[in-house]
Amino acid sequence: MSRHSRYCSTSPPTIILYDSPGTRAQTWVPNIWRIRFILNYKRLHYRTVWVEFPDVEATLRGIGAPPSATKPDGRPIYCLPVIVDPTRNSKAPHILSNAHTIAEYLEASYPARPVFPEGSRALQTLFVHYIQEVLAKPLLPIMVPLTHDRLPERTQSHFHSARATTPLPHPLPPGPQREQAWGVVKAQFDCLALVLDKNTGDGDGVVVQGYQVSYADFALCAMLLWIEQMAPHDGWSRVRDWNGGRWANLRHRCKDYMDVL
Structure with a gap:
């Protein structure tokens, strides 16, 4: 097919x-x-x-x-x-x-194949808010400069002019400063992993709702793909192995829905 x-x-x-x-x-x-x-x-x-x-x-x-x-x-x-x-x-x-x-x-x-299983909408919305407002925050100083460098030239020029009064963060050079920044990111992932581990025994230990992927998983995997695509060597090579490979496992669970049509 x-x-x-x-x-x-x-x-x-x-x-x-x-x-x-x-x-x-x-x-x-x-x-x-x-x-x-x-x-x-x-x-x-x-x-x-x-x-x-x-x-x-x-x-x-x-x-x-x-x-x-x-x-x-x-x-x-x-x-x-x-x-x-x-x-x-x-x-x-x-x-x-x-x-x-x-x-x-x-x-x-389009209610078929729901991404909000019955009774989960409020908690999933709160989970996605946490991803955006807490988990992603320490990533921004690392990922924003790396992302900027991988965008089309015209888009880079646009951001330079649009942010003349609010410059982009300077790229963190390899060394202690970058390692410290990634350490802060890892602490947030460690905290999330401890929460998700509570599903062990009531689920597959990977997805938020237990066994079936949902909106919360897609929001989290979307952030993982941002890291993978814009920082494949310095970012994803780290994150995929954290917490016993949990995040690589989540990416694998979502891979059937990654087509770009």
């Missing part, structure tokens, strides 16, 4: 996922990976439209996408991911932004 037919045996209208590439047509943004996981897991028919960061706001305004957030002064912020779903109403397709809003919409509109 072809990869395409695995996700779509008929030909329904196609969902469009707006994504931003790395140095090639490669998805890497954790929030976008999260949505791609859901689309693949639910076996929905979709295609990717690649938009470089300098073109995001103009592109999203052009298709009538709502802003993802607003600044304190009320100005809109346009970010990816965004999806356009023509299947609900062909005259007025649904256009959604913000990863969590999109996840909730896909679950409500």
Whole structure:
């Protein structure tokens, strides 16, 4: 069976996922990976439209996408991911932004193969908040400069001008400073591993819900893929072996939903 037919045996209208590439047509943004996981897991028919960061706001305004957030002064912020779903109403397709809003919409509109098993929505939402606001924080000083260096030149120039008043963190050179930074990251992963170990005996010891992958696993694996793609040698080579290989095992559990269509 072809990869395409695995996700779509008929030909329904196609969902469009707006994504931003790395140095090639490669998805890497954790929030976008999260949505791609859901689309693949639910076996929905979709295609990717690649938009470089300098073109995001103009592109999203052009298709009538709502802003993802607003600044304190009320100005809109346009970010990816965004999806356009023509299947609900062909005259007025649904256009959604913000990863969590999109996840909730896909679950409500396409309930088959749920990513929020019954009764888990609140706890999974809290888990994803923890990943974004706690687990990921010590990664940023390491990963942001490494990611910047792997983006297209035009996107790098865009970030330089956009962040003239808020410069990117300086890359950490090999040595004690970088090792110390990775040590802080590992402490957060160690803490999460202790929490997930509570599933041992009531699950497979890998996924959050016990046996079946869910939204929480996709959010965590999305961050792992960011590390793997943007820091394969200095980052993923470390993380995959932490906590008895738990994170490599999670990546393996999610691998069937990593297609980029």
